[in-house]
Amino acid sequence: MALVLLAVGACPPFDLDNFAQAQTVVRPSARAACPPLLDRKAPRLQDDAPQDLCQFSGKVLLIVNTASYCGYTGQYEGLEALHKRYSGRGLVVLGFPSNDFGQQEPGSAKQIADLCFNTYGVAFPMFAKTVVAGPGADPLFAELARASGSPPKWNFHKWLVGRDGKVVAAYPSAVEPLDPRLLRDVERTVTR
Numbered sequence: 607m608a609l610v611l612l613a614v615g616a617c618p619p620f621d622l623d624n625f626a627q628a629q630t631v632v633r634p635s636a637r638a639a640c641p642p643l644l645d646r647k648a649p650r651l652q653d654d655a656p657q658d659l660c661q662f663s664g665k666v667l668l669i670v671n672t673a674s675y676c677g678y679t680g681q682y683e684g685l686e687a688l689h690k691r692y693s694g695r696g697l698v699v700l701g702f703p704s705n706d707f708g709q710q711e712p713g714s715a716k717q718i719a720d721l722c723f724n725t726y727g728v729a730f731p732m733f734a735k736t737v738v739a740g741p742g743a744d745p746l747f748a749e750l751a752r753a754s755g756s757p758p759k760w761n762f763h764k765w766l767v768g769r770d771g772k773v774v775a776a777y778p779s780a781v782e783p784l785d786p787r788l789l790r791d792v793e794r795t796v797t798r
């Protein structure tokens with residue numbers, strides 16, 4: 607009996623809530639379908655709340671680093687048109703404002719959101735200002751650059767990601783969202 611009391615005394619009290627949370631975290635099937643590229647969180651533009659990118663697993667993604675005061679800022683219209691045109695077939699455009707090139711995204715989250723939503727009618731997901739280039743690049747963008755061999759050289763660089771979470775193609779800033787090459791690649795990718 608003393609041995610049992612000693613063993614019980616050495617254990618912390620059982621906490622059913624912590625046990626349930628631990629089971630949720632340990633369960634391998636919960637994130638098994640999430641490709642490594644998307645297995646991360648990114649803060650949303652509108653409220654800085656962490657957004658799990660795994661929610662986009664199985665979708666075709668066009669990931670874009672954006673800026674409010676760039677010669678390419680008008681591409682927001684084309685990105686929104688592309689998003690609307692293909693969203694029913696599984697395409698999601700993801701925008702990540704960045705101040706890395708030419709200091710063309712100096713504003714606050716509210717200022718960026720106002721420009722995106724009020725000026726360009728952007729309805730696709732937008733995330734908080736993100737470092738997309740150089741040694742301090744966000745891990746998502748470091749992986750996009752590595753996987754594509756195409757790091758961003760300016761604002762509005764685009765990466766097309768297949769449903770499997772692998773990079774299909776990358777497009778420099780000058781390639782418009784409705785460019786025939788990009789449309790052809792999107793069409794092929796959403797049909798797979």
